[in-house]
Amino acid sequence: MHKCVGGADKTHPSRDKYGLAVLEAALRGASAPRTYFAAGRDGSMAEKFTLRVNGSDHTIEADPDMPLLYALRDDLGMSNPHFGCGLSQCGACTVHVDGVATRSCVTPVSRVAGHDVVTLQGLGTPEKPHPLQTAYVEEQVVQCGYCLNGWVMTAAAFLNKTKKPTDGQIREALTGLKCRCGTHTAIMRAVKRAADKMA
């Protein structure tokens, strides 16, 4: 049986349902963790899935266990979200599934067929930006920007539910997301700016 199941709480590592897999990886040392599927599982069991991404339907043929991330990047040619860890630990792969911020790197494609997937490009466009995208540009948050999907998609889902959040609520909503460049203070400014607009 494959151990990786999506649909659980994907918000941050302290609630990470895949912790055992990660510990297993640690115990194995710096060699490949074998966490996604039973060794030798036959890849020829591809099935057809219809994915609704940013409002358009796409039919792909894939291993049901394949994470959504690879369907988006490799089958649909969408360059965001990003691969950051494949372990639901960093957030770089975050998309919305039915409006819920979801780590696509551990969510099997079979679990999202028939659900609404929205990526960063679907969240807003230069012509019609999401308030968080506007705020990110105004605050010039980005250093490298590789982590951006996680912060923006998670914050967007959070601000949809929570109006006029406190700083503490924002931090709690975003805890666990990784940014290696250390833009956290700029992220806080941008999320507060967007929250003001969305209030």
Next chain:
Amino acid sequence: MNTITDLSRRGVLQNTGALFVAFSMADAGAAMAAAATADGRPPLLPTELDSWISISREGMVTVYFGKIDGGQGTDLAMVQIVAEEMDMPVKNVGIVQGDTARTVNQGGASGSTGVRFAGAALRQAGAEARRVLVNRAAEKLGVPAERLTVTDGVVSMMGDPSKKISYAEIMNGGFFHSEIGWNKQYGNPLALTSPAKPKSPKDYKVVGTSPPRLDVHGKVFGTTPWVQDIRVEGMLHGRMIRPSIAGASVVAVDESSIANIPGAKVVRKGDFLGVVAPKEWDAIKASQSLKVTWSQVADPFPDQAQLYEHIRKAPISKSDEQKKGDIDAGFAKAAKIVEAEYEWPFQSHASMGPGCAVADVKADGTTTIWTGTQKPHFAAQGVAGCLGVPVEKVHAIWVTGPGSYGRNDAGDVTMDAAVMSQLTGKPVRVQYMRYEGHGWDPKAPASVHRARAALDANGNVLAIDFVSKGFSRIETNSTEAEPGDTLAGMLLGHKSARTQAFNLPENAYTFENKRLAWETVAALLPGPSPLRTSHMRDPLGPQIAFANESFIDEVAFAANADPVEFRLKYLSQERDRAVVQAAAEKAGWKPGKAGARRTQRGDIVTGRGVAYSQRTGTMVAIVADVEVNTKTGALRVPRVTVAHDCGCIVNPDALRRVIEGNVVQGLSRSIHEEVQFDRKNVRSVDWLTYPIVDITEAPPQIDIVLLNHPDAMSTGAGEATMRPLAAAINNAIFEATGSRIRRAPLTPQRIRTSTV
């Protein structure tokens, strides 16, 4: 909005899909190489002005930058500098970075030298371009050049604006064909000379202002192609296979173990081992299913608990020292001697995305690599070495990647992709997995630091003795130019020079008698080791300053002195004094010996600490505020105040964000980061086993004082703030708890243990 595409020849590719841009970039690179003679473009030589600047028919200026921007806005700084010298609007200046077919080797991203060295060269190129254009305008208009002025790329006659001609009209889509002088040194030191005199800083209109970053918009809307997004027709996906015990060799590979995965194949040459498959997910599955028999090897590493003892006892492989006065005489007269030893662990680059590269090696050796390495020109040399082809056949195209702060895994993955492509005869994209990004990147060196100070009865410093001992900062070189400095190269049998080097503290303290020294020790495991050491943001700066500036605080305490006053007493240069004073003033520093600013409410004690250092001419002083829970050891850093002097500031807003990033990343390294390993391998393989700073821990308040010196050289800002941060926090913890921690990172457990 500027784009990073080549404005002069490719038109403006805005808001296009990432993949389309990616293909265009590939196409553009190949086209440029082929078009070098066909369109009259001079060869890519440092002596050709056309190698640095071009002007399109539409009047767009393109700057050719032989370094890259890793996310700090260095590219924008180059654009501003050239726009300034050419009197161009910033929005009409674009930049091409790190493409070996289109940019001269300026050393890649390296040592915060982007503005300092490359900016100086491009300033001269911009001034020279303006001079040549004005002279040509003078000829065309029949007016002496002295009577011409330039506004937004249009040359006109002073007093008679009807006499005018634009840069675009002068160039008419062609090239300068004009020579520029250089110092005949490729890489970081490359400097340009010409008759043109750059502007006086008092005339600056663009330098010193804050236009927005060139790349933020595209990244925020997901239209920027990353190196991870490059796709080439017929490409295979590759994954590397690493041994579970460091240093083990491949004995046997059971290819049947992946026979059921569509298209999956083993790629092996000696100990170089990987898998490829047409589909990425299948390559991942193959990498995890492949059965490999590894050689039996003795445990390569000591117990982690013995690391610092190992360093202390290990033979010295190389050493160096800097002496002033007579420290023995100083210690002989001492009324009080202060001694301490500090320790800093291995740290991982742990880039936000593990390394990724695409390589297309043709049968005749013609090679294209798409790479996120900081140093694409050097990577091309390394690829040529690994493949055994002439470097002229290798075209490296830099594409933005996850923030890289030194010699991370981006260069190694480039070599792996190239070797895989050569062995399979197909283009190959290699994406490292998370465990490789943490577990197999070159590490920042671990070290111990011995410090001694002699004080007289009045608390004056008679002598200081400071010796660092640790692993070399360039055991693995900071560039990938030599195959032996890459994982693939080492696995293929190439040797590394394994250069031994460490650093001395950088500061301007005027102690009369001092000895600053370093000693290196051999790597724990030579060759392709997960604990090989190399550059990481501000190489050795945080280590050395953590020890040195914590120790200065210990000496100040022993001298019953205020930590700010104590530093000022031994700083005589105005700019060093100014940063310390500015940080103290902005923070509202209340004078007094350590402890004077301490507060307590229940279990929570607070303190403030100061630290100062230099980095290649940039001065930084930091005041850190901390709150410590005396029961749990939990640490909070509510405020950090930075005073920063990097000479002439090009873009103050971008600089502030770089400083903020340094503070938060520096906090992460100060309080969390320590590579875990056991006797067999590195055990920090992801974000749970190598925690970094969380948004709940990032300082809510970072105050920054920028001390601008427009007439001074820009000395670099990419790393300087990282340097004194750990010491500032540690000194604040001492004030709060009265206990001195001498081992990084400053974890709750260490704080609690030291406090009890």
